[in-house]
Amino acid sequence: MPVQLKTLVYLDSIIDGKPNPIFKLFSHIVSVIAEQEKELIKERTEAGKVAARNNGVVFGRKAGSNERKIDFLNKENNKLILRYLNEGKTTIREIAKITDASTATIMKVKKVAIETKQLKVA
Secondary structure (H helix, E strand, O other): OOOOOOOOOOOOOEEOOEEOHHHHHHHHHHHHHHHHHHHHHHHHHHHHHHHHHHOOOOOOOOOOOOOOHHHHHOOHHHHHHHHHHHHOOOOHHHHHHHHOOOHHHHHHHHHHHHHOOOOOOO
């Protein structure tokens, strides 16, 4: 009956307080392989997108799904926000508390209002 020997090999990064050169070499090889795989994934993904476009697939939002800027500003809460912004006496956070809206919404109203020239930039 043959005898099987099991050998466990440990690869430590530091041996006796010094960096292990074999570990360093091994980790560099693995990182290069990972980089190559990442590039291959990018190429395959792009090829898939090109093939899908050639078959008539359209990426992105559906046409008409975006809200027009004027419709966004005509919402009741956004009108109130715009009024406070035009007064210029309250901060973004104060407006958020008063109107029960997020600061991101306040900033979006401000941005859209500036773009549509409904808010003067001070």
